[in-house]
Amino acid sequence: MAILVIAEHDNVSLKPATLNALTAACKIGGELHVLVAGSGCAEVAAAVASLAGVARVRVADAAQYADQSAENMAALVVANAAGYSHIVCPATTNGKNFMPRVAALLDVAQISDIVAVESADIFVRPIYAGNVLATVQSADVVKVITVRTTAFEAAGEGGSAIIEALTAIADTGKSRLLGRELTKSGRPELTAARVIVSGGRGLGNGESYHKLLEPLADKLNAALGASRAAVDAGFVPNDYQVGQTGKIVAPQLYIAIGISGAIQHLAGMKDSKVIVAINKDPEAPIFQVADYGLVGDLFEVVPALVAALG
Amino acid sequence: MKILVPVKRVVDYNVKVRVKGDGTGVDIANVKMSMNPFDEIAIEEAVRLKEAGIATEIIAVSAGVAGCQETLRTAMAIGADRGILIETDIELQPLAVAKLLKAVCEKEQPQLVLCGKQAIDDDANQTGQMLAALMGWPQATFASKVIIAGGMATVTREVDGGLETIEIALPAVVSADLRLNEPRYATLPNIMKAKKKPLDVISPATLDVDVTPRLKTLKVAEPAKRSAGVKVANVADLVARLKNEAKVI
Ligand SMILES: Cc1cc2nc3c(=O)[nH]c(=O)nc-3n(C[C@H](O)[C@H](O)[C@H](O)COP(=O)(O)OP(=O)(O)OC[C@H]3O[C@@H](n4cnc5c(N)ncnc54)[C@H](O)[C@@H]3O)c2cc1C
Ligand SMILES: Nc1ncnc2c1ncn2[C@@H]1O[C@H](COP(=O)(O)O)[C@@H](O)[C@H]1O
Numbered sequence: 001m002a003i004l005v006i007a008e009h010d011n012v013s014l015k016p017a018t019l020n021a022l023t024a025a026c027k028i029g030g031e032l033h034v035l036v037a038g039s040g041c042a043e044v045a046a047a048v049a050s051l052a053g054v055a056r057v058r059v060a061d062a063a064q065y066a067d068q069s070a071e072n073m074a075a076l077v078v079a080n081a082a083g084y085s086h087i088v089c090p091a092t093t094n095g096k097n098f099m100p101r102v103a104a105l106l107d108v109a110q111i112s113d114i115v116a117v118e119s120a121d122i123f124v125r126p127i128y129a130g131n132v133l134a135t136v137q138s139a140d141v142v143k144v145i146t147v148r149t150t151a152f153e154a155a156g157e158g159g160s161a162i163i164e165a166l167t168a169i170a171d172t173g174k175s176r177l178l179g180r181e182l183t184k185s186g187r188p189e190l191t192a193a194r195v196i197v198s199g200g201r202g203l204g205n206g207e208s209y210h211k212l213l214e215p216l217a218d219k220l221n222a223a224l225g226a227s228r229a230a231v232d233a234g235f236v237p238n239d240y241q242v243g244q245t246g247k248i249v250a251p252q253l254y255i256a257i258g259i260s261g262a263i264q265h266l267a268g269m270k271d272s273k274v275i276v277a278i279n280k281d282p283e284a285p286i287f288q289v290a291d292y293g294l295v296g297d298l299f300e301v302v303p304a305l306v307a308a309l310g
Numbered sequence: 311m312k313i314l315v316p317v318k319r320v321v322d323y324n325v326k327v328r329v330k331g332d333g334t335g336v337d338i339a340n341v342k343m344s345m346n347p348f349d350e351i352a353i354e355e356a357v358r359l360k361e362a363g364i365a366t367e368i369i370a371v372s373a374g375v376a377g378c379q380e381t382l383r384t385a386m387a388i389g390a391d392r393g394i395l396i397e398t399d400i401e402l403q404p405l406a407v408a409k410l411l412k413a414v415c416e417k418e419q420p421q422l423v424l425c426g427k428q429a430i431d432d433d434a435n436q437t438g439q440m441l442a443a444l445m446g447w448p449q450a451t452f453a454s455k456v457i458i459a460g461g462m463a464t465v466t467r468e469v470d471g472g473l474e475t476i477e478i479a480l481p482a483v484v485s486a487d488l489r490l491n492e493p494r495y496a497t498l499p500n501i502m503k504a505k506k507k508p509l510d511v512i513s514p515a516t517l518d519v520d521v522t523p524r525l526k527t528l529k530v531a532e533p534a535k536r537s538a539g540v541k542v543a544n545v546a547d548l549v550a551r552l553k554n555e556a557k558v559i
Contacts, residue, residue, distance in 0.1 A: 069476070070439065070449055093469040097451050100404070100439035109405050109524035112434050122528065127433055128327050132336055135528045174448035175478050178464065182471040191470075195558070220559060232489060238454065238468045245428060245488060247470070253558040263326060270536060274556045276548065282541075291539035291556065294548055304545040309559070 001085035002031040002055075006077065008094055009036065009044040011066065016192045017090035019154035022051060024147040025088045026155065027117040031055045033084075034161075037076055039066035045163050052158040062168035068094060071174040074101035079169055081106060084142060085120065091146035091248075099146050108140035115151035129244040129267035149191060150250035150271055183237050185224075190240070193223035195253045198242055198269070199235070200227035202258020202279065202298055206235040212302045213257065219309045225249065225269075227259045243268035258298050261286025278302065311458075311480075313356040313365045314420040315390060316411055316438075317349040317372050319381040320431040333529045345381045348426025350388070352486040354493040355456060356424050357389030364458050367391050369418060373402055373410050379509060386504035387496035393509040398521060400514075404432070406521035408440035413517035415445060420481065422463070427452050427485040438485040448478035452487040 003025045008015040018034075025032055032053050036045045037060040045059045058080065064072050077098070081087060087102060089095040091113045103110035115133070116124035122137045123145065190196065197217045203209045209230065217224050225247070226240040242249055244267035254272035259265060261277070261284055269275070270289050277290035278301050287293040294301060321327055322344040327336045345353075359365040370385035372378035373396040382393030396410050415423065423442075428435040442449035450456075450465035454473065457464040458480070466475045468487045496504070514521045542548045552559045 070442075070451070074443060093452060093467075096435050097439065097449075100436035101443040101449070103436070104405060104408060104440035104443035107405075109403055110434070110436050110440075111525065112436060126533070127530075128321070128336065128431060129433065130533065131327055132329055132530050133533050134530045136525045137528055138525055140524055175450075175476050178475040178477055180469075180472065180474040182473075228488065237472055238489065239470060239472045244430070244433070253552070253556075264323070274552070274558050275536075275539075276552070287541070288538050289536045292548055292551055293539065293541045294545070295541060301545060305548070308545050308549045 002033050002083060003028055003086040003088060004081070004084045005032060005034045006087070006089040006095070007034050007036045007044065007048055008090055008092055009038060009041060011038045011041045012043060014044050014047045015092070016154060016189070017092050017149045019051070020149035020152040021088055021090040021147040022053060022155035023152040024114065024117060025086065026053050028086055028120055030085060033058055035060070035077065035080065037065040037068060037073060039063050049161040049163050050157055050159055052156045054159045054161040057161050057163045058166050059163060060166040060168050064168060064171035067177045068098070069175040069177070070098040070101050071172040072169070073098040074105060075169045075172055077102045078105045080166060081142060086143045086145060088145045088147060090149050095146050099144060103144040106142055106144065108142050108144055109138060110144045110146065111136060111138060112146050113148045114145055115148050129263050130270065131263065148248055150248050183239050187217060188221065188223045190223045190225055190242070190247050191249055193249070193251050195220045195222035196225045196249055196251045197222045197255050197257065198225035198227070198259060199230055199257050200259030201229035201233065203230065203235060209235040212298065215306045216302060219306055227265050256286050256290070257302060259286055260284050261289065311365050311422065312367045312369065312418060312420040313359065314415060314418060314423045315349065315352050315356050315368060315370050315385065316407070316423070316425045317353065317370050317381050317385050318346040318426070318429045319343050319372060319374055319378045320346045320429055323347055323430055329530050329532050333531055335527070335530055343377065345384050346426050346429050348428060348486050348488070350493040351488065351490050352424040352426050353385050353388045353390060354491050355486060358491065359458060360389065369394060369420070371396070371411065371414055373398070373407050375399055382509055383504050384496065386507045387501045388494065392507055395509065395511045396514060396517065397511050398514050400521055401523055402521055403523050403525060404434045404436035404440055405524060406519070407437050408444055409519045410514060410517055410521065411437070411441045412444045413519055415441070422458070422480060423483045425483065425485050427487050438483045442483040445481070448482045449484070450476055450478055450482065451485045453484050454487050454489045456484055456490065
């Protein structure tokens, strides 16, 4: 049987998270189909068709998919679910929004946030903020799965899939988008960055956050992240939050500055390849996961680090 | 307008859980249990809507073991008017909870279900969306702001790129994110008052819902531990190690 992967995109470009979900789907085994639902999304469909391993791209191009509301996405996926053994998408806020709806309408469980594929019906997923890994087996006819993107490599180029059009389902009319306030930044995206500079409450306020961390991020071509405390205090917008309930990241280098290392924060970054912690408290739990710990006042250490990077 | 708030009893967020020696589950004997933090935020929001004259009644619902009565009392101490416990010893998965909540919604006819975005034990992030699907209702997940007026909910949602605001017609399901509000502490008089509020205990069978788990847990294990690294002496030492040892810059 075939596997249906649902692409994440903004009608113009494919989001990298889809590439990781594709790799997970590939590990399950089966012909890979990708659903692209959007409005004026032909370029996205073309990009998907050239990815390695993709056999068929199914495109639903209609106004009601422009902002991918959960209600419209679920209706579309369910109408096209027949013949698939697995329905897979990345565990982004978008995937988390509509996939459980798909599962409920199909009367099956959802397997959230998988980090490993053991077989076509056995998967590993983190629970308790990643402090425990559960191996679960699904007995459902269709497996509805969201994928933790950091646990799988990105799929590469090299395919030439068939592109076919799908009939759109009538607008459910249940939800209307009023507006978006998206953070604009010239920096790499947090979940795809090679280096992340992340700041916590220790920075004191938003002004110091930016004054200290921007130059460091510039030097390292890094994305900026934050702890919940820093977001709650208004230093930076919500989409900077790393952790159990924010973004899950696994860069080559994660520099935690003025972050204590609560389990909810560690849940989002402990799979980073190299972790650096800068904190004035030698007992801060962040040092238990850091490869390199520097005990000191961040207001002195960070500018010195920027200078040392030349 | 009635608001239904599903509240889950979970291991307190400060507790670092341990896996049982035989790998069959997580050891929660003698561990501190609390209301799922997101559900506390959901209750708080419902209470604020009642204080603003928008909601008339708040019903807290919990599904699980007898101990969930405690969670319901906490919800009532924050301001829920009554509680419903759907009592069972069977391990409940999100689809089963959504079906139980659907049965309660059909009976109680709330205009709004305000739940948490995610339970911090199973980290599933499914139940609210599943309930909305089963009811055929719209949903607004990960809410950081909710305005109710004229039979509509205007909800600001925390999404990967920032924020988005949507408008949905009631009845609907809204799931609370961390920044929706800061829950109040229950005061002693309110804790006392909560003890006298009505709490119904029913069973999945009376709601005619099959709660058999769909996913079987084969084993649980602790992830590979990261070993603590070294403390570096100063900035120069750090830069040298990142360049020569870790080779990441
Ligand atoms: C349900 C739930 C979900 C949560 N989800 C998340 C999540 O997704 N992500 C997340 O991050 N948190 C999350 N949290 C919050 C988490 O528990 C912590 O409260 C939070 O991570 C703390 O942020 P912090 O480390 O910045 O602040 P603090 O714990 O206050 O730590 C600040 C650190 O800065 C250091 N410091 C202060 N001044 C200086 C200085 N001058 N120089 C150097 N160091 C200094 C201090 O020594 C301290 O270690 C969640 C909590 C709950 C209950
Ligand atoms: N057993 C339960 N009883 C009551 N509410 C629940 C239960 N399980 C989940 N919920 C609600 O659904 C939300 C999301 O849970 P989950 O889908 O398990 O992550 C929680 O924050 C609760 O509001």
